Amino acid sequence: MSKFTVILPAAGRSQRFGDKNYKKPFAPLADRAVWLHTVERFASRKDVCQTILVIAEEDREAFNAKFGANLAFMEIDVAIGGNERTDSVAAALEKVSDQAEYIAIHDAARPCVEDKSIDAVFAAAEKSGAAILATQVASTLKRAEGSGKTPAIAETVSRDGLWAAQTPQVFARQLIEQAYANRGSEPATDDAQLVERLGHQVTLVPDSPLNIKITTRRDLRLAELILKTAAPKKPDGIAHPFAGDDLWR
Numbered sequence: 001m002s003k004f005t006v007i008l009p010a011a012g013r014s015q016r017f018g019d020k021n022y023k024k025p026f027a028p029l030a031d032r033a034v035w036l037h038t039v040e041r042f043a044s045r046k047d048v049c050q051t052i053l054v055i056a057e058e059d060r061e062a063f064n065a066k067f068g069a070n071l072a073f074m075e076i077d078v079a080i081g082g083n084e085r086t087d088s089v090a091a092a093l094e095k096v097s098d099q100a101e102y103i104a105i106h107d108a109a110r111p112c113v114e115d116k117s118i119d120a121v122f123a124a125a126e127k128s129g130a131a132i133l134a135t136q137v138a139s140t141l142k143r144a145e146g147s148g149k150t151p152a153i154a155e156t157v158s159r160d161g162l163w164a165a166q167t168p169q170v171f172a173r174q175l176i177e178q179a180y181a182n183r184g185s186e187p188a189t190d191d192a193q194l195v196e197r198l199g200h201q202v203t204l205v206p207d208s209p210l211n212i213k214i215t216t217r218r219d220l221r222l223a224e225l226i227l228k229t230a231a232p233k234k235p236d237g238i239a240h241p242f243a244g245d246d247l248w249r
């Protein structure tokens with residue numbers, strides 16, 4: 001069985017979330033913090049040899065005070081993130097266990113990912129060396145004129161062949177380490193871009209649109225509704241939403 005290190009970036013500023021009390025990975029969702037729901041998607045997997053949560057330096061003290069026991073119990077490593085998401089992932093890559101053959105990078109702000117989607121993207125990465133979950137764009141896409149609250153349409157953009165990238169984004173260890181070593185200063189909003197820039201093909205693995213990224217407070221409400229339909233607890237005692245359930249396809 002291949003061994004995967006899971007990196008969970010949770011060091012963002014949560015500006016679009018706009019809550020003065022919580023950054024989104026630490027906001028209460030159903031009965032516990034968002035990041036704990038996300039960690040649980042991976043905690044009981046036999047193919048996961050390490051989990052690294054990436055937090056911001058400014059959150060370290062409060063996080064340890066509130067969640068220190070969870071970290072110890074769940075044997076979660078912590079890295080301190082940086083300005084950009086890629087800086088946070090780079091910090092975690094410095095801490096990857098020698099056992100890891102693959103690296104899975106999953107937004108801590110995506111707590112609704114399904115077990116079988118993780119299975120699928122892990123398997124795809126084992127085949128091609130690089131794979132991400134994504135959903136095919138189903139709506140008609142419009143480019144706005146300017147950036148006001150209710151802008152006019154500048155143009156309709158063809159959605160042919162367009163997919164919305166999600167996470168986990170999963171890579172052979174050497175590949176993602178090389179991609180990050182070569183990343184330079186050009187921004188990248190996801191990790192796949194850095195691997196694409198090496199000329200390595202990345203596989204798109206279709207996933208449910210319910211694998212949402214919590215960005216605004218409205219998304220938190222949606223995540224709550226999604227998790228409410230979670231499958232009953234599996235024998236390992238952890239709720240695994242939609243495990244084996246095709247309702248969401």
Ligand SMILES: Nc1ccn([C@@H]2O[C@H](COP(=O)(O)OP(=O)(O)OP(=O)(O)O)[C@@H](O)[C@H]2O)c(=O)n1
Pocket residue numbers: 008009010011012013014015016017025054081082083084085086087088089107108109110213214215
């Ligand atoms: N410097 C950063 C930026 C983002 N992230 C993490 O990457 C995930 C996706 O990022 P995003 O949704 O953009 O989070 P924020 O950057 O916090 O959002 P915003 O742009 O609204 O501030 C989140 O789990 C976030 O915590 C991170 O670890 N380090």
Ligand SMILES: C[C@](O)(CO)[C@H](O)COP(=O)(O)O
Pocket residue numbers: 085107164165166167189190191213
């Ligand atoms: C990685 C990601 O979730 C894939 O869609 C997305 O790029 C994160 O972007 P953000 O601006 O950091 O939310």
